[in-house]
């Protein structure tokens with residue numbers, strides 16, 4: 001256990017940008033979440049204060065192939081800066097090419113790399129959370145990204161899990177290797193791939209990594225199970241990590257960032273919006289997302305997954321809930337919003353865990369994957385990625 005953290009005295013996290021140091025203050029980062037952290041969602045979160053907001057993950061290969069959908073996925077929101085993009089690649093050359101493209105075309109200010117995906121269709125091919133086990137391949141990918149980003153002054157960071165399973169943890173070695181290669185920070189979601197979202201993020205492992213990386217001077221960001229401003233403070237206090245990464249806690253609750261800013265500044269204030277206010281956020285989310293997709297139909301389809309999160313804990317008739325989950329136009333949404341009866345925020349339920357809770361399972365790996373960690377694996381799977 002690290003000594004207690006005094007709110008208001010938490011050091012900002014420095015992101016070394018080409019234009020100078022950017023202070024992430026307080027050191028709170030929106031986690032990349034595939035299918036969620038697009039520009040509209042980031043805008044809603046950014047408006048609540050806090051530091052840095054990472055894009056949905058895009059595959060490096062899709063980026064260099066200039067697939068229109070991928071190019072749209074890295075577009076910043078209005079006034080968004082620094083622009084932070086998460087890349088996924090299993091190939092050092094493809095990673096290098098993607099980072100170079102981002103640098104040459106000034107497409108982002110910060111690049112994060114995904115080594116945490118536990119989804120079977122990715123780990124089956126050796127990607128995501130399975131990849132750091134092949135230590136030479138991991139170092140080659142990280143090294144090529146850092147090297148390619150350097151001439152453009154773009155900081156590169158990595159995000160990882162503990163490893164494949166409790167018998168094959170990789171985070172200590174992989175994080176040290178990434179630190180030695182020059183990443184700006186290491187973010188740790190302290191679960192193994194086998195755990196998926198089961199159990200609790202192992203904050204003690206975050207503390208161990210903080211100690212392990214201390215001699216390198218590279219900060220560790222902690223991730224997993226922050227549902228309130230106080231949780232954010234507790235993670236810093238218990239682990240000594242330099243900042244926190246927020247995923248599921250802000251689903252349907254972008255104001256969690258406001259609570260985190262308050263908690264980190266020592267202000268005792270928790271935002272508890274009435275349903276009338278949540279209604280306005282839902283409407284704004286809809287407008288932003290329709291504009292982003294340039295399609296009312298597509299935007300509303302994408303919005304559906306957020307509806308249950310916004311309404312979680314409120315007293316809403318099940319038929320009305322169902323209709324929110326099938327919304328297909330802005331006028332339909334507005335009509336549904338008018339049918340919501342105003343009520344106070346359901347504090348007891350609203351602050352409980354939300355989003356994915358999938359149970360653990362054995363990780364599917366390529367044949368013989370665990371035989372030799374030094375083998376320079378040759379894998380091809382970037383098209384298979386779907387986030388996570």
Ligand SMILES: Cc1cc2nc3c(=O)[nH]c(=O)nc-3n(C[C@H](O)[C@H](O)[C@H](O)COP(=O)(O)O)c2cc1C
Pocket residue numbers: 031032033034035036056057086114115116117159189223224225226245246247248249355356386387388
């Ligand atoms: C819907 C969803 C999509 C995700 N997509 C990604 C991703 O693309 N890249 C990534 O590194 N992590 C991804 N994650 C993992 C989160 O970034 C985060 O590590 C995880 O949710 C644990 O943090 P939390 O407890 O705050 O949610 C995803 C998580 C969820 C719930």
